Amino acid sequence: MAERLILHEDAVSGNCYKIRLTAALLTIPLERRGYDILAGETRTPAFLATVNPNGRIPVLQIGDRFLPESNAACHWLASESALIPSDRFDRADMLRWMFWEQYNHEPNIATLRFWRSIVGEARLTEVQRALVPGKEAAGADALALMERHLAGQDWFVGEGASLADICLFAYTHVAGEGGFAMAAYPAIGAWLDRVRHLPGFVALDAR
Ligand SMILES: N[C@@H](CCC(=O)N[C@@H](CS)C(=O)NCC(=O)O)C(=O)O
Numbered sequence: 001m002a003e004r005l006i007l008h009e010d011a012v013s014g015n016c017y018k019i020r021l022t023a024a025l026l027t028i029p030l031e032r033r034g035y036d037i038l039a040g041e042t043r044t045p046a047f048l049a050t051v052n053p054n055g056r057i058p059v060l061q062i063g064d065r066f067l068p069e070s071n072a073a074c075h076w077l078a079s080e081s082a083l084i085p086s087d088r089f090d091r092a093d094m095l096r097w098m099f100w101e102q103y104n105h106e107p108n109i110a111t112l113r114f115w116r117s118i119v120g121e122a123r124l125t126e127v128q129r130a131l132v133p134g135k136e137a138a139g140a141d142a143l144a145l146m147e148r149h150l151a152g153q154d155w156f157v158g159e160g161a162s163l164a165d166i167c168l169f170a171y172t173h174v175a176g177e178g179g180f181a182m183a184a185y186p187a188i189g190a191w192l193d194r195v196r197h198l199p200g201f202v203a204l205d206a207r
Contacts, residue, residue, distance in 0.1 A: 003063035006031045007073075008051050011205040012118055013037070014110055014170035015070035016058040022074040022166050024202040026081050038118070070170075071098045074163050083163050090158045097156050097164035101171075105146075108139035110171040112178030118207075136179065143175065143185055150187035154194060161198055169195045174204065 005023075007030045009016035023030045035041040035057055043055045052059045052068045059066050060073035067073050075098075078084050085091050112135050115124055124132075146168070149156065156164035173192050176182050182189065195201070 004031065004061075005029070006033055006061040008033050008035065008059040008061060008066075009057050010035050010037045010042075012207060013057060014113075014174060014204065015106070017204045018070045018167050018170040019058050019060060019073045019077065021170070021202060022077045022083065022163065025083065025161075025166070025198055025200045026077060027200060028077055071102060071163070071167050074098075074167060078163055083161065083166065085158050085162055087158065090162075094157045094162045094164045098167050101164075101167050104138065105142045105168065106171055108135040108142060109175050109178055109180065111135055112139060112180075113171065113174055114178075116179055117177040139175070139178065139180060143172070143180060143182075143188065146172070147185045147187050150191045154191070161195065165191070165195055170204075 005028065007016065007019055007023075009019075009032060011032075011034060020030065020032075022028075035047070037057065041047065042052070042057050048055055051061075051066055054068055056068065058070050058073060059068045060076065061067075062076065067076055075084070085094055112132070115121070115128055115132070155161055156168065169192065172188060173195075
């Protein structure tokens with residue numbers, strides 16, 4: 001019998017959405033267990049002891065084992081599917097984009113979206129406010145790099161959609177909520193539409 005899969009998540013989170021989107025594209029059923037990150041529900045002693053000692057969602061529960069980190073969870077779900085290229089170089093290149101997403105894209109674009117459209121500008125701390133200009137510049141650099149890459153090809157790696165596209169879609173499609181002017185990136189816009197037309201596509205939950 002297949003193991004029970006439970007996604008520990010907050011529905012506003014793009015990192016959690018990546019996992020739901022991967023599962024939907026692969027028609028893998030997931031149960032969802034919600035937490036309110038603004039209320040600190042991922043920082044309780046029970047959560048830290050049983051779900052993720054790092055105090056964050058998403059976590060994919062596979063039977064009685066817990067797998068934190070969104071891109072690792074997507075990789076587990078997509079194992080042996082067409083979302084992971086069969087070519088050895090392309091497989092590593094897909095991971096390149098997924099690591100890049102976590103280092104150059106998500107910390108800037110997702111953080112500004114979270115601060116501006118979920119926490120709210122008025123509630124930012126002085127420290128957060130001081131970090132905004134650097135994140136705006138680094139986020140725009142990340143989008144410009146994606147734009148140049150997608151000007152020459154339909155998908156991030158090879159000839160079809162891979163986890164690189166899914167993981168980058170999650171926060172790029174809501175980058176406008178972080179203050180990024182997305183009209184400046186037409187190749188990204190066309191790629192976002194290609195992802196939206198993948199069979200089985202599901203949208204981020206409405207807020
Ligand atoms: N690198 C992690 C990032 C996880 C992360 O930052 N999660 C945020 C929501 S997207 C969170 O749980 N924040 C709550 C907190 O830090 O208390 C991943 O990709 O899963």
